[in-house]
Amino acid sequence: MSFLTIENIKKSFDNETVLHSLNLSIKEGEFITLLGPSGCGKSTLLRTIAGLIHQDEGKIHIDGKDVTEVKPKDRQVGMVFQSYALFPNMTVQENIEFGLKMKKLDKETVKQNAAKIVELVELTGKEKSYPRELSGGQQQRVALARSLVTRPKVLLLDEPLSALDAQIRKNLQKQLRSIQQELNMTTILVTHDQEEAMAVSDYVYIMNKGQIAQSGTPHEIYTRPVNEFVARFIGNYNVLTREEVSNLFKGEKNFKNKMYAIRPEAFSEDRILDGYEISGKIQKTSMLGNITRFELEANHVSFIADRLHKIDEDAQKQETKTLYLNRKDVIPLS
Amino acid sequence: MKKPFYHYITIGIVLLYLLIPLLGTFQYSFATSWHKTILPEGFTIKWYVELFGDLRFLKSLGRSLVMSLGATILTLVIMVPAIFSIVLYAPKLEKMIQSLIVMTYAMPGIILAVGLIRAYSTSGISMVLITIGAYFVGILPYMYQGTRNSLRNINAESLMEAAEILGASRYTAFQKVIVPNIISGILVSSLLSFSILFGEFVLINLLVGGHFETVQIYLFQKLSQSGHIASAIVVCYFLLISILSAIMIKMTRKKKEPV
Ligand SMILES: Nc1ncnc2c1ncn2[C@@H]1O[C@H](COP(=O)(O)OP(=O)(O)OP(=O)(O)O)[C@@H](O)[C@H]1O
Ligand SMILES: [Mg+2]
Numbered sequence: 001m002s003f004l005t006i007e008n009i010k011k012s013f014d015n016e017t018v019l020h021s022l023n024l025s026i027k028e029g030e031f032i033t034l035l036g037p038s039g040c041g042k043s044t045l046l047r048t049i050a051g052l053i054h055q056d057e058g059k060i061h062i063d064g065k066d067v068t069e070v071k072p073k074d075r076q077v078g079m080v081f082q083s084y085a086l087f088p089n090m091t092v093q094e095n096i097e098f099g100l101k102m103k104k105l106d107k108e109t110v111k112q113n114a115a116k117i118v119e120l121v122e123l124t125g126k127e128k129s130y131p132r133e134l135s136g137g138q139q140q141r142v143a144l145a146r147s148l149v150t151r152p153k154v155l156l157l158d159e160p161l162s163a164l165d166a167q168i169r170k171n172l173q174k175q176l177r178s179i180q181q182e183l184n185m186t187t188i189l190v191t192h193d194q195e196e197a198m199a200v201s202d203y204v205y206i207m208n209k210g211q212i213a214q215s216g217t218p219h220e221i222y223t224r225p226v227n228e229f230v231a232r233f234i235g236n237y238n239v240l241t242r243e244e245v246s247n248l249f250k251g252e253k254n255f256k257n258k259m260y261a262i263r264p265e266a267f268s269e270d271r272i273l274d275g276y277e278i279s280g281k282i283q284k285t286s287m288l289g290n291i292t293r294f295e296l297e298a299n300h301v302s303f304i305a306d307r308l309h310k311i312d313e314d315a316q317k318q319e320t321k322t323l324y325l326n327r328k329d330v331i332p333l334s
Numbered sequence: 335m336k337k338p339f340y341h342y343i344t345i346g347i348v349l350l351y352l353l354i355p356l357l358g359t360f361q362y363s364f365a366t367s368w369h370k371t372i373l374p375e376g377f378t379i380k381w382y383v384e385l386f387g388d389l390r391f392l393k394s395l396g397r398s399l400v401m402s403l404g405a406t407i408l409t410l411v412i413m414v415p416a417i418f419s420i421v422l423y424a425p426k427l428e429k430m431i432q433s434l435i436v437m438t439y440a441m442p443g444i445i446l447a448v449g450l451i452r453a454y455s456t457s458g459i460s461m462v463l464i465t466i467g468a469y470f471v472g473i474l475p476y477m478y479q480g481t482r483n484s485l486r487n488i489n490a491e492s493l494m495e496a497a498e499i500l501g502a503s504r505y506t507a508f509q510k511v512i513v514p515n516i517i518s519g520i521l522v523s524s525l526l527s528f529s530i531l532f533g534e535f536v537l538i539n540l541l542v543g544g545h546f547e548t549v550q551i552y553l554f555q556k557l558s559q560s561g562h563i564a565s566a567i568v569v570c571y572f573l574l575i576s577i578l579s580a581i582m583i584k585m586t587r588k589k590k591e592p593v
Pocket of ligand 1: 013018036037038039040042043044045192
């Protein structure tokens with residue numbers, strides 16, 4: 001049963017179409033990520049769901065109710081902005097209570113709910129501080145708490161972690177995911193960061209030019225890209241044309257698709273039965289932390305292959321290396 | 335780093351140049367008589383007693399206050415929400431406001447006054463109201479600039495969106511979130527507007543003149559009668575403006591320091 005449905009949403013700004021008949025459906029309690037290059041319409045989609053932008057066409061249903069024409073304040077969605085948009089004139093406590101007060105709940109309920117959320121996001125002791133007195137990570141948690149406290153039906157997060165450094169970001173990702181699961185909150189996260197998308201979400205939607213290029217679990221997206229855009233966008237896939245793959249695997253003729261993708265770590269140094277065998281010349285070797293990346297050339301086709309870093313690295317430039325590849329790791333793209 | 339002493343000399347000369355007339359006026363307003371001596375012959379507060387005993391002065395003071403405050407409050411109540419709405423929801427109209435504001439600079443007081451007299455003197459509308467209207471337009475640039483900068487500083491658009499998503503109506507969001515954050519900026523522009531209007535002479539003198547005596551007109555007339563009383567008025571006026579400036583400085587300071 002779908003909890004949030006987006007049907008054929010279209011939106012243009014001054015003749016530039018930003019969302020092309022976009023469809024999306026999310027189950028209750030699911031955590032999905034919108035991942036895509038800058039300017040592909042992620043924020044526009046999120047703001048349309050929140051009602052801050054009015055779509056040109058299409059419908060939005062939340063929890064079985066058509067909210068297409070409902071004002072943002074009555075949509076029961078929560079949103080965390082990249083800039084946090086905390087109210088500077090209010091303390092942490094007042095910021096968090098704002099949404100509850102708007103609901104005209106009685107004082108005691110407001111206090112109790114706020115206290116619970118403050119504890120959940122680990123801001124105890126900071127209630128009386130003003131936003132400008134907090135660190136970036138703390139401000140981010142206030143913004144999250146402020147949205148969560150009203151128990152919205154859908155939580156929208158627009159790159160909430162992008163302004164933070166890597167360490168805090170990783171911690172907050174974990175925290176975000178566990179809070180989301182604890183509250184069983186249907187959540188849409190927008191991000192640029194593939195690792196973040198893969199780490200936290202149930203489903204990933206790859207967006208390109210106002211359309212969904214592919215959707216699936218992080219595992220599916222990563223191991224089975226369906227088209228060239230996704231293959232190029234995710235990981236460091238070798239994206240090769242039909243001619244290039246034929247050349248690479250001399251003798252193989254039955255490649256029908258226009259494009260193919262091969263994960264760099266799919267290449268193996270151990271023989272694989274019934275696989276492809278390639279001898280490539282090493283053009284360049286680079287160390288990427290725990291993996292070593294080889295840029296190779298075989299039969300005039302350049303490609304990259306990764307392998308776990310070994311202590312006694314021996315590969316030399318111009319040296320020839322024999323690699324093996326499973327047939328199923330040559331992924332046809334549409 | 336130690337500054338060379340001629341810096342201090344220059345600053346000292348400038349300060350003297352600026353302060354001596356003030357000091358002179360100040361002393362003159364307390365002097366019994368001051369003709370052939372370097373310093374006044376004696377000091378008295380009788381000019382102040384006379385000034386504040388004059389009903390005409392008190393009335394003109396009241397009129398000045400009403401005019402300046404009235405125009406400032408009117409601008410505040412009408413223009414702040416208007417500028418807010420235009421900046422956030424109709425940014426295309428902002429160009430019009432800007433050209434309107436340039437026009438107020440292009441119009442010298444005399445021309446404005448003559449124009450207003452020709453346009454309205456036979457219309458039956460009280461010229462006092464017309465003057466308030468002209469004041470309203472006159473202080474637009476300060477109010478516009480102040481409001482707009484404050485809105486920009488706080489990133490009003492995303493605050494409004496955040497408040498709306500949290501369930502606030504636009505009106506509530508404006509009142510609870512926007513106003514408290516721009517109020518100090520707006521008060522500064524209001525005080526500035528108020529002190530400019532309080533000292534305004536050209537328009538009020540030409541448009542209503544003797545019918546409606548404000549402090550400036552009263553001062554102008556006293557100038558030819560008693561220098562002592564005129565000085566006392568200037569001192570009072572100066573005091574008032576100093577207090578207003580002090581409040582303004584204090585308010586702009588407070589904004590920057592963390593509480
Ligand atoms: N209010 C607007 N007026 C005109 N064009 C807009 C407006 N908002 C967005 N756009 C355009 O719509 C396109 C998509 O913008 P959007 O903000 O949705 O991108 P995004 O995917 O969120 O990008 P990023 O990852 O950089 O945040 C952009 O080309 C942008 O110029
Ligand atoms: Mg965006």
